[in-house]
Amino acid sequence: MKKLKIIMTGGGSAGHVTPNLALVPRLEELGYEIQYIGTKDGIERKIIEEEKIKYHIISSGKLRRYFDIKNFSDPFKVLKGVIEAKNIIKREKPTVVFSKGGFVSVPVVIGAYLNKVPVIVHESDMTPGLANKISAPFCTKVCVTFPESLKFIKGNKGILTGTPIRKELLEGSKIKGKNICKFNDEKPIVMVIGGSLGSKVINDAVREALDELQIKFNIIHICGKGNLDEKLKNKKGYIQYEYVKEELPHLMASADIFISRAGANVIFELLALNKPNLLIPLSAKASRGDQILNANSFEKSGYSMLIQEEELNKEKLINKLEDLYNNRQQYKKNMEKSKVKDAVSEIINLIKKYSN
Template sequence: MRQPKVKTFVITGGGTGGHIYPALAIARGLTERYPGCRIEYVGGYHGLETSIVPRAGLPLTKIHCRGLERRISWQAVRALGETAWGLSEALWLLRRRRPDLVIGTGGFVALPVVMAATMLGIPAVIHEQNAYPGITNRLLASRVALVMLTFAEAAKRLKARRTVLTGLPVRTEIMTAERQAGRRFFQLPEKGQVILTVGGSRGAQRLNEAMPVVAQALASLPDAYLVHVTGEPHLASVQAAYRQVGMDESRLRILPYLERMEQALAACDLCIGRAGAAFLAELTVRGLPSILIPYPFAAENHQEANARSLVDAGAARMIVDRELTGETLTPLVLELLREPATLTAMGQAALTLGKPTALTSIIDEIDQLLQKG
């Protein structure tokens, strides 16, 4: 009896964790759906994929790539040259591998790899994490068979053959962590109100400066507790700021970094943080109300577009970074904590946006495409 052909996939996406982690989730889903399949990750020489992908146990091939410039300059010429170099490397690689499918999740490296696939007639799909698509996916959308979306509004900014709203894959631990276990992890009482503040892996300076002012006002709410993930560079200064305002240390948990984010999300009643797509996917699958402060230097200001999608649905409030101070944040935090019904309604709205089956939806779409041949 003839054995079925082993599936081969090339996955590409890089630069930041926002492109890499969804790619790794898709790789995990493919491995579960197609046991024994071969997966090769193609990344750049300088992005975070150089360390993250090998740790995930996937073979990594590196090609040249550089972000495209919008203005005519020597940097723009160099970027075009490196992209062309990367395209030639990708063409050579894909001719040798002949994968069944190429999957791109954005970032500079995805452009030459997915472009090469479409030039060679190899089926290709892309996943767009943000409400405002990046330049790579905008350039590729019309060439690939399918664009999978996290935010529905991204479709109107893409000239795509076909789009489908799948959501963004979220780790199982995020969805299954229990509230009581989260409270025990931080040694917090079960009945108090917990605020989680997180500004990304390196922290958010303006948010770190604002929260001690908020903490001072929390004295009027004796059952309010604060978990603050500062980012490694900011730990000492944030600790000093909390001491200066006299925050009761029994109601405060300060960490430079948190690997067990699922425990913090399970424990909290209100989350304050940036508006990266992966973080918002986690908030929505858990149904958490939030105050979002979009990172102002994100490409195409995509974090503000992400945040507005939650605000428009009633799931979040937003303060733009330039307007964030302790004085602007404090009244909003107190208002929400004093109105449990509002927090509940925001959480329910967030839950309607969540896509807990995002990974299954993505793999189903890929499976249908492969079956069509």
């Protein structure tokens, strides 16, 4: 019987790593040996090594859409990474490679292609990121998160799967969440998520509106590292965290509605949990605009309400949240009709297909 082995890759941000972890339990159940290729100092190394997954280090230059003096040296790092990845894959002989994108993934995808190993790539955002654009000609299939994304994938390689969600996120307890926060009344709960680093714009708007919001809501505020407000430390009905890990499923289960950025991972988590949400996407001035496209898609599908970052103010935030809460049942009904909730099974089936 053929030994099943998968090499995973993806890095540069937590969003390019954590969806890989959502696949790991099912892969282990199926008997796959799991390894990972990443960079020496990337965020992926710490996350993967904590999971006790064998980790290989390669070189990789950053892929930039803007001028930087490093644009002249980094292609040589990418080339070196391709050679290193090719040698690792030749030695380890995986049956399949799965890539979540990010600049580290490009040498791995090309290295797998040179070894004639099937490659499945996953793209979270509406339009492919630069790394996945470069990788596409070398891969076997490209899993996409949004129906609108299929038109960007050439060669009949695209397949709609949604984005994989960690199983434990779906197993939270509403009661445990309320107890963790010490909320002992029956007010509905708003949870605020500003992305892995937090969002000053969202933090400031929520805190400015706090007194008015607390008339109706209790608030869980994940504000990002270094963004705690000591003056609000003991405020009743409001709890703030820099970052949450083990308790996150319970806190999310306890919340009735959400304020969030519009990264693909978090909005598909909210979709899987049937949680009505108000999205405030990262401005196009500070990104390539993918969060705006993500949020527009979710608004169009009836899963989310939307405020553009440039339009965010105290009054609009309060009014939109009240509107969202009053119409929450309709948003839940819309979310229940989604056809892209079980991405883990869809992707696992692809991995199995191309492992033979």
